[in-house]
Amino acid sequence: METKDILQNLVSGIAIGSTYGLIGLGVVFLWQSIERINFANISSAMLSAYLFYTFYSEIGMGFFISFVLSVGIVALYGLGLRYLIHEPITKRGGGRLEFVVATLMICVLWLNVIIVFYGGLPKPFPPVFGKATDFVRFAGVSLPVVYFYIFLVVAILMAFLHFLLRKTLVGKSLRATAQNKEVAQLMGVNVNLTTSLAFMLSTTVVGIAGILLAPIYFVSLELGGGSIGIKGFSAAVMAGLIDPYGAVVGGILLGIIENFSTLFISSTYRDVISFLILVAVLIFKPKGIFVWSLHRD
């Protein structure tokens, strides 16, 4: 095998892995701010992609307006999740598991709603990030243009979320709220606001991801569940749900593992291999690969 091919495989792995990381960012962010795993969040990617498709390709609005509109609607969707799902469940004494099940079912719900309105056929995404045959070539390696947009956005979002969570008071208040809502209030944190912010920002991040991923995943049901959801989730969990950087690195690692197990072992068993590695990582580093500090009781 030529080194050029191996390099190409590596680059493709990083590229596809960064799409997992992009979804993982939303997962980490929500976990850090309300300690919940929200499967309905995955739907935001699909919703924003379909919305953008409708606004841009079907109605013919401009790129910018379509983008803002679809991401804005998805942000509101986050707010809806909070008030229609999270709050009522918490109020009636439901825990995390109930939340997981409810959001999983919302995920299924959206898939079926999309089928009713758009049918099951994947739609081609308009070539706003370059055409299907536009590639950037360098050093014998090539990559579709859209990935450069993805890298850019991943870098920006990752840095932004990290900065928000770790460096700003707002972010620290978000995390404080997740850990002890009552005491956070005693500190004067507007828990109401931070919770809404947490939901809206996490759907927004995944919503932006949806539009960027659509050229690769197509405007399709796949954006709303199934493998990308599980892989985004894995990316976040590999990093211990702690840090946005971790989510991206976790995603990229997953992408590389997948591509190399295809190349060197077997394309049929690539999922088995990457999942086994994931499980092994979790067993040997139960809090994620990037977490070293020991917590006690």
Add this chain to the structure above:
Amino acid sequence: MRVVNWKKILLIIALALVVVYPFLDKNDYRLYLANRALIHSILASGLVFLTGFAGQISLGQAGFYAIGAYTSAYITTRLGMPIILGIVCGILLSLGAGLILSIPSFKLKAFFLSLVTIAFGQIVYVLILNLQSITGGPYGFFGIPPMKVGQYYFDNKGYYYTFLIILVLVILIIYRIKNSYLGRSMFAINDDVIAAEVCGINSKQSKIFAFALSASLAGLAGSLYAHLAGFLSPEPFTFFESSNFVAMAVVGGLRNILGGTIGGVILTFLPEFLRFRGWENYYLIVTSLTVVLVVVFMPNGLGNIIFKLFRGKTHSHAIHKEITTLRKEKEGGTK
């Protein structure tokens, strides 16, 4: 002397209906659904035990279900062994898988664990697809023999009673475990592992036990399904099926001994009853919406509502019947 207890009468009528149902309804389709509902109930009861009582999460239950199904199918069809052996092997193999899967649970907290179980489910699914010589892969596995007693090949009626008896036994056993010191230990671990350990409870053992039991029940359900359906294909063993099982447990009520049954029955029949004319796209929307609404507005499940109707109030979970009576004695004594 006493006023007629209409609730009790209603309960008896309901039970009687369950028992004679196959003779009342001649519709083969509904009876078949009832059988699937019973299978789902067995599996979901295991999940209620695992999640509601032992506090562990599994989003990979379809994996055990598959192991049970394919094992029994293989042993009876390819090796020509008796069905009972197939079922026992199905249970044993998924029990083994459950034991292995319980290992990560020693170290991992809830959501990390749920990912491991998802991964387990996916791995099993991929293996079914690719181990074609054993599972038939995507073509499916055909010609699985139906159950029989002597010369009587089971029809849907035969299956109904077999499954019903199994389900009742399963519930009885879970009920007894729940109300024993074992159940109490599980609730304690669920609450605070370290405190429980310090009270002399081996949390690893408990987790292994919980995983093993729920995995065996899933395996049992799977092998029953294999013989009921007569053929297998990979599609019923995906992640969405696993989450559907969890939904059954939650809709029925995670802390309710009958939660699995209630959820299993409802979520088996609901989508089928919603297949009205022209609803081929909408029925799943309605089903998932129903689950969402139930979870959001009754996070304790429908089981609790039904229990409340019959009891007037729900029992705080681990309070034993004997303890309650004893308590009454004691209170009566002091007054």
Add this chain to the structure above:
Amino acid sequence: KVALCAPFTGLGSILGDYIKKGAKLAVEEINSTGGVLGEQIELTVYDTAANPSTAMNVVRRALFSDKVVAVFGPNMSSAVLGVHQLAQQAKTPMLVGATSPSFRFTKVHNPFLFRLRADDDVKVSQLVKYAVDVLGIKKPGVIYGSTDYCLAALDVAKREFGARGIEIVDAEQIKEGEKDATGQLLKLKNAGFDGLIGLTHEPEAAVVVKQLRQLEIDVPIIGFSAWGVPAFTDLAGDAAIGVYSVQGFNPNDSELAVRSFVAHYKSKWGEEPSDPAQAYYDGIYLLAKAIEIANSTDGEKLAEVLSNQLEMYGVQGMLKCDEHHNFTSICYISQFDGESWTIIDKLH
């Protein structure tokens, strides 16, 4: 009263829509001209969720609860294999569009089971023939999906290449939903393939051709029926130019019957039909004709008529039940030119 069982959710939801639209068009046409034996056809649609286990539920419902005259679908071969015995048990004809050769009459002997499309044995054989004879492929590389549909095709391809003394240099799998085929394609390249045989579903087909272009691997590409549809070319865009495919139906066929069907379909649904739409459209007409000939809706009589007497001129030309219980074996070899599929050859 007729049942249509097709996938509207899950993996196969791509097909469900076409199937429903084709069947509905036929039902409306027949009903507007007075129905069959003076009665209107009532089409009930059921979702199989592309899951044989669900298919089992709905077929049972159609047969035993709703007591339909005939069942169309399921459209998935493994589901057909799972449920066809129910049709036999209920003595009700089952007409399916699934294409796997595994349930040919010669194999399962179910007198109530009929197929509305050319089966893959025929199509893939033609594909291989074309690949070898015309395209001159000597070292074929295969990329295939993980469903029964793809695997059955893979088996036929292996057999046919083998029969021509040609060895497949490498076969790689891309699972449904995967979006990166770099590893697979590099492996094929390293195996030195000189032509790609595509046996995957539409989205993966699009991924594969895009990445072939990206990696600048220049070999002829020929895909089986899932590659010869707009769902693939829409997604792949320019990357699909030059791809060959073997199709069961091509809306560009100049036959009068095809042109009129395409026109009707377009005016009703506002889009072009694809082969499942055509297959089930013809299927409904077949059933209607059979009922008229049998002058009854009795299942056994219908099956008898369908398998022995019926001959009908449909969109696909002459439809008649052969020894495999297939009604047609017409297929096309076509090439995509960036706009539509140009027919290179029509084979019977």
Add this chain to the structure above:
Amino acid sequence: MILQAKNLTKVFGGVIANKEINLNVEEGTVTALIGPNGSGKTTFINQVSGVLKPTSGQILFKDKDITSLEAHDISRIGIARTFQKIRLFEKLTVIENVLVARRKFFKCGFLDIVFHTKRLKNEEKEQLDIALNLLQRLGLADEAWKMPGELPYGKRRALEIARALALEPKLLLLDEPAAGMTRNEFASIIDIIQKLKEQGITMLLVEHTMAFIRETSDKVYVLNFGEVIAEGTFEEMEHDPAVVAAYLGEESV
């Protein structure tokens, strides 16, 4: 000697929480462990009870090495503890909290449970009685059927002690049993401790209330920065200049 710690060391990342601690507890006595905040007292108790594994060193219980045993094994051989930050089973009733700790006294097996034998029923009844008695002794009889969340702080402490006693331990480790109590409330805890001592239960306790230590302890160990800086009777310690400087402060309480 019922408990011996030999060169016990525990390191967290860069923090040395326990540094070569040598500590002995005589059977039948009450030994106190005091020291400034963060000096490693809780860490010591965590290691003895098996909640934390030592970095190095040895723990002997009745001359047997228990260093590598797990928490549940340690509790079964007769070491019970309470927590500094109260940890009750919040979803179980008060009586069930105590019953959980009676687990090791059940002799019935899995089959007894499945067949719901007479033996099991009797055992459950027996254990329930014992648990109720324990609650009575700690003044919790009226609360038996409440949830722990409904109890005020003092009673939650008492419940934790009751739960530890339910294990019928030989050695009881108490981490700040009197925190948050009024004087006459902790007088009742002192009573309990004295009664337990009479029953032959050995105790190792951590407390910051000197009056409490004075009344209860036979021997005192003083920790500072993870090291034992002094040991002796309370009176000796009270006047040890090192202890006063590190822990008691000039105007000792």
Add this chain to the structure above:
Amino acid sequence: MSLLKIRNLAVSYNGIPALKKVSFEINKGEVVSVLGPNGAGKTTLLRAISGLVKCEKESEILYKGKNIVGLQAYKIARMGIAHVPEGRQVFPDLSVQENLEVASVLTSLNRRSGKIQKVYELFQELNSRKNQPAGTLSGGEQQMLAIGRALVSDSELIMVDEPSMGLAPVIISRIFKTLRQIVQEQNLTLLLVEQNAKLSLPLSDRIYVLSQGRIVLSGTVDEVKDSDLIRQMYFARE
């Protein structure tokens, strides 16, 4: 004028009353202690003031003349009431520094770091653990952090629930000295719930004794110091 005035404050849990029509007031600059046996309702009182539990209808809590009953907890906190809750509730996964920063939300920007620095000076134990997750601190260290959080906020009224719990004697005397000092220096008002009467009495201006949800005794320290109730409850063995 009184800073905090409470009238007919009643709270019950599941229908069981925990506070029964309690009335009292605190003037600006005062230190007031609340004493009482376990379960008397002291914690409940503080929680009611800061809006963490619902009060019955007739209750009135006037802070600077404004009724704050029914306001959300964070709004009450923003009006200048700090509450150090019982049982050292730190944010376990936030570092010590971050815990203090979150608590400084209400402090004006330019004074935040100064105030945080002050806390580190007061509790040197925390200074060396700035970046340690608060959940891994020792019990006493957590308590220091909890008190420290109240000190970094710009609140006028500070309510402390059992500050001495779990602290070493040296630290306790240090804390009480500091409290006395900052009350005087910054003209703060302090509401203290403390079991250690020996410590809290010298610091306090006035005292309320709660028992079973009612105020059973109140007055200045000198007035009540020699009462039987206080002697019996707090100095029984001395």
